[in-house]
Amino acid sequence: xxxxxxxxLREQLLSLDKRLGADVSHLEDEAFPEVGRATAGxxxxxxxxPADVATDHSEQEKTMGLLEREQQTLHxxxxxxxxxxxxxxxxxxxxxxxIPEARLEAVPYARHCIDCARKxxxxxxxxxxxxx
Numbered sequence: 001x002x003x004x005x006x007x008x009l010r011e012q013l014l015s016l017d018k019r020l021g022a023d024v025s026h027l028e029d030e031a032f033p034e035v036g037r038a039t040a041g042x043x044x045x046x047x048x049x050p051a052d053v054a055t056d057h058s059e060q061e062k063t064m065g066l067l068e069r070e071q072q073t074l075h076x077x078x079x080x081x082x083x084x085x086x087x088x089x090x091x092x093x094x095x096x097x098x099i100p101e102a103r104l105e106a107v108p109y110a111r112h113c114i115d116c117a118r119k120x121x122x123x124x125x126x127x128x129x130x131x132x
Contacts, residue, residue: 001090005101010084012108017077020070027067030060073109080109092116 083089090099094116103110112120 001098001101006084006089009089009104009108010081012105013077013080013084016108017074017081020074020077024067024070024074027063027070030063076109076111079111094120 080089090104091097092099092113093111095113097113099110099113103114110117
């Protein structure tokens with residue numbers, strides 16, 4: 001991998017880190033509203049309808065799922081930036097082969113080549129099925 005390509009991928013990672021950091025902050029605000037803010041719009045003394053409470057709970061669960069995925073991606077980005085600093089970025093952690101630039105351009109924080117990523121994913125799915 002050329003220094004120019006590596007520099008470009010590093011900048012892409014930093015940009016993605018900044019954008020996702022803002023997204024995570026926004027999702028945290030949605031997932032954990034300030035006390036009192038959720039009821040500020042409820043002007044009547046009548047309690048909320050159970051269906052409204054269930055909808056709010058469902059929306060909060062979706063937001064928490066998104067937040068978890070975004071935080072995991074931020075973790076992967078940080079790990080990729082560390083690999084760049086260590087000089088080991090761009091090598092598959094499973095087979096040690098070079099990860100194709102096209103994959104890194106699509107997923108700059110990728111830890112594995114496509115073949116190993118598929119194998120790991122299949123093993124994870126098989127493990128989830130066999131535990132059911």
